[in-house]
Structure formats: C-alpha cells, structure tokens
Amino acid sequence: MPSPEQLLQVINIQTEIAKLGLDLGGVMQFVVEQTLPLIEADGAAIELAEDGEMVYRAASGMASAQLGLRLEIQSSLSGLCVMKGETLACTDSRDDPRVDRAACEKVGLRSMIVMPLKHRGVTVGVLKAMSAQPDKFGQGDMALLGMLSEVVAASMFFSVKYDSDDLFIKATHDDMTGLANRALFMDRLRNAVSQTHRSARPSGVLMIDMDGLKQINDTHGHRIGDAVILEFANRIRKVTRDTDTAARLGGDEFGVILSPLEHPEGIEAAIRRIDTEIDSPFVFEERQYPLKASIGSALTPHDGVEPDRLLEVADQRMYAVKQSRKRG
Template sequence: MPSKDQLLGIIAIQTEIARLGLDLAGTMALVVERTPPLIAADGAVIELAEGDEMVYRAGVGIAARQLGLRLQREGSLSGLCVKTGEILHCRDIETDPRVDKLACDKVGLRSMIVVPLRHEGETVGVLKAMSRQPGKFGETDVRTLGLLSEVIAAAMYFSTKYNVDELFYKATHDGMTGLANRALFIDRLRNVLGRRERDRQPASVLMIDMDGLKQLNDSFGHRVGDVAIKEVATRLKACARQSDTVARLGGDEFGIIFSPVDLPEGGAALVRRIEEEIARPLVFEGRTHILAVSIGMAEFPVDGPDIDTLLEMADRRMYQVKRRHHGQPPGHSLPSLAQ
C-alpha cells in the first residue's frame, strides 16, 4: 500500500482540485506539479490521445520543456496504455521494447510509470511519472499513481459531463477567457516554427503583460481585476487574425503567435494595433479605468531558431517596455487607475 505520507499527499491534491472547480487545464497543471514529490520522480506529464498521436499537454521537471511534444500512439508506452487501459511500468527504456526510445531520449528519462486517464468509460490520455535513473520506481509507487489517476478521472468527469470533444477543449483553453492556454500555445508555436522552417517564411511571437493589475485589484477588488483581464483578452482576440493564436499564459500574461507574417511591417503593425485597442477606456459599474499592456516581440528566424530562445527574447523585450512604462513622470496616464 502507499505510505501514510503518500495517501495524505493524494488527499491534499484532491482538496486543491476541489478549489479549482471546473478548471480542467488548471487541474492538469496542478496534478503534474504535485506528482513528482509523491514518488520522488524527476518529472511528470499528462498526455492526451489526439488522433494517432499522444500530445504533451501539461508537464513539469524534465518534461517541462516538452509541452506540445507529439509521439505516435503506435510504438509508444503511452499509446499502449491508452489501448489496454492498464497501468504500465517501464524499469529501463534501454531494455523495454514497448517504448518510443527516441522520444524518451529527447526528454531524458530512463524509467517511468504510465497510468491511464479515463473519461466516460474511454481512456483519453495518460499520467506519466518519469526518472532519469533506471529502476527508480517500485510497486508502491505504481499503486500510488493508480489512486491519483482516479482523482483526475473524477475531475475530468465533473469538469465536463458531455463528450470527449468538450473535454479536449477544456484541457487546452483558459477557463476565464476562453483563449488558448499555455500548453496549446506552446504546441501551436512548435507547429508554426516547424512549418516556417520548411517554407523559410518568418513568424512572430508576442509576449504581453497587463500593466497595473495589482493596483486595480488593491483599489477595487479582484472582481474588477477579473473584468479587466477578460476585456484585455477580448481586445487581443479582436486584433488578431483567424490564422493567429491568442493565449492566456497565466495571471495577467498573454501571448500571440503571428503567422503568417503577411503585413509590410510584420508584427510591429500588430503591436501598434494592440496598444491602440487596449488604450480605449474600460467603463465598468460607472467607473472608467485606463488599461495598458507591455508588449515584447521576437521574430523567427532572426531572433532565434527555437521556442525557448524566442520566448526568452520576447519576454526580455516585454520587461524592457514595462520598465519604461514604470519610469513615466508623475501625471502620466498610468494603466489601470480609476479616473
């Protein structure tokens, strides 16, 4: 049986899931974050079965950089888990013929436990705990993850009692704004960069942070802050095209993938359009609030050849803009202050 500490850990996770309510994407992120400490793993991931592929939709530790990674269901331990609906234990990828060794090498894992995630009687994905060491996990760890998978299945059921399509939507979109979440954003960015590398066309990624949300929350409460977040999301969506991806990455942080770049000035024109759109006053319950954002942009392939480099560059430029905003002299129309 799992140890007392492991059982208490699962109960704590269940309590936190209950606080999240119907936020399935948040639940998935919470579960992978809490899984490694339960069994001393080096990482954890939730993969969803999408067509003939398994897709990394939430990950931490050694799996954190692999969001959006796709592997074929056929020839992978995750795919076999979905097919059989059984918990599978790999003690060493070097001697286990069931695994996709190339994918394992990319992540850097040597041993793993893969447990099925079921929804409405169908196995729709897996929770995978992984270690850099061979032979890391024992039978107690397997049973512990089996219990945890039942907790996740219950969360999936209560998040959506409808169909699998609704389940996948909730797993890949932000519950507050309806925008793509971080996992889907990274997945689409990975796909865009792959296409643009083949056709040698540019793409832009924008990192966007709201200015002054804390002051707004402190002055008028989180309900007004939530309205501001939703309004920014709506305006960002209005500025983007059908081919672009707009995502809420967490808190007051957003991202946009601008592809294809078919404007003469590229992403710079989109940045100006966003700044103008966000600057329109927000009127809520008789008060007028000034919204503003800080935007950083990185362009592929000029600023970098891969996801990590582009996001780091865009993030750095965004914070440079934010510092300039905070350096405005007194009397400047600071964002998110009531007028």
C-alpha cells in the same frame, strides 16, 4: 504500500483540486506538479491522444520543456497505454523496445510509470511519472499515481458534459477567458516553427504583460481584477486573426502567435493594433479603469528556431518595454 503521510498528501491534493472547480487545464497542471514530491519523481506529464498522436498537455520537472510536444501514438509507451487501457511501467528506457528511445534520451528519462486516463469509459490519455534513474518506482508509487489518475479522470467527467470535443476544449483553453492556455500555446508555437521550416514564411510570437493588475486587485478587489482580465483578453481576441493563436499563459501574462506572416514587418503592425485596442479605458459598473500592456516580440527564424528561445527573446523585449515605461 503508500505511507500515511503520502495518503494525507493525496487527500490534500484532492482538496486543492476541488477548489479549482471545472478548470480541467488547471487541474491537469496542478496534478503533474504535485506528482513530483508525492512519489519523488523527476518529471511528470499528462498526454492526451489527439488524431493519432500523444500530445503533452501538462508537464512538470524534467518534462516541462516538452509541453505541446507531439509523438506518434504507435511509437511510445504512452500510446501503448492508451491502446491497451492498462497501467504500464518501464524500468529502463535504454533496453525497453516499447518506448520512443530518442524522446527518452532527449529528456533524460530512464524509468517511468504510465497510467491510463479514462473519459466515459474510453482511455483518452495518460498520467506519466518519470525518473532520471533506472528502476525508480515501486508498487507503492504505482498505487499513489493510480489515485491521482482517478482524480484527473473524475475532473474530466465533471468538467465535460457532452462529447470528446468538449474534453479537448476544456483541457486546452483558459477557464476564465476562453483563450488558449499555455499547453495549447506551446503546441501551436511548435507547429508555427515547423511551418516556417517548410514554407520559409516567417512567424511571430508576442509576450504581453498587463500593467497595473496588482494595483487594481489591491485597491478594488479581485472581482474587479477578474473583470479587467476578461476585458483585456477580449480586446486581444478582437484584433487577432483566425490563423493566429491568442492565449492566457497565467495571471496577467498573455501571448499571441502570429502565423503566418506575409513579411517580417507584419509583427510591428500587429503590436500597434493590440496596443491601440487595449489603450482605451475600461468602464465597468460606472467606474473607469485604465488598461495598459507591455508587449515584446520575436520573429522566427530571425530570432531563433526553437520555441524556448523565441519565448525568451520576446519576454526579454517585453520586460525592456515595461522598464522603459517605469523610467519614463
């Protein structure tokens, strides 16, 4: 059975989740991060069932790099959990026929617990704890993970008032700005890379950092800072195409996936559009606030064919732009 210390951890997690309010994406990410110390897991994920696939919508630890990954619902333990609506455990992925063995080996996963997440009585996803060791989890761990799955399910219920479409919007979009969140961004980036392979048409990714947000927060307070973030997001949305994906990745960090691009030079044109739109000052409550952005880019396949590599290149170039402005 769970120890008193572990039960206190669950209570503290529930308290922090209450502070997140109706931000379902934030709740899911917080839960997978807290799963690691709670039951000494090496990784954790929340997967939602979408159009016959299980999609990683939140991930931590050894699962972090899989954010946005899609697996066939019929070929994974998570998919079986959704279909049965019951908790499942795997003591060793190397000899369990129910698991996607290739996916497990890629992550380094040997054992796991998979808990169903139910929305309005229907199992719509799973909370999964993972370990690199075989036979890692016991009954006490299952009880604790069950408590967390109930917290996520309750958050789903209270954050979504209508139907399943609203559930996926809440799970995949930033609560403040309405832009895609990091989970959806990674999902779309994986799709863009796949389309490049199939069509030989390039795609681009932009990493965008707001300049000066900390100074605005420190000088004028977080209420003004939030208004500036929202305006910044709206300006990015205004100059991106319907086929592009604009996302708030966290704090003052944004990203845009440009897919498809007719030619590689299109990425520079997109940067100029965003720079021009953001550059004009923002007037709020009769006061003017400067808006600036540092933007870095990467192009597939020229700069890489793996999502993590593309983000690394774009992030390095964004940082170089920021440093050059400081020196200037």
